[in-house]
Amino acid sequence: MAFLDQFFAQVSFDDVAMTLIACLVIREAMIATLPDRIAGPGGLLIDTGTRQDA
Secondary structure (H helix, E strand, O other): OHHHHHHHHOOOHHHHHHHHHHHHHHHHHHHHHOOOOOEEOOOOOEEOOOOOOO
C-alpha cells in the first residue's frame, strides 16, 4: 500500500486537468481529420451520432 500512496501523492490536479484537456483536443482533431466512416456518424472508431442516409 505504501507504493500506491506514494504514487498517488505525486499526481496533482494540474496533471489530471492537462490530461483531460489533451484527450479532448486529440478527440476533436480526430473527428475533424478522419473520414466519416472512421470518425463520424456511425463511425467505427468515434461514433458522433446516428447516420442519416438519404
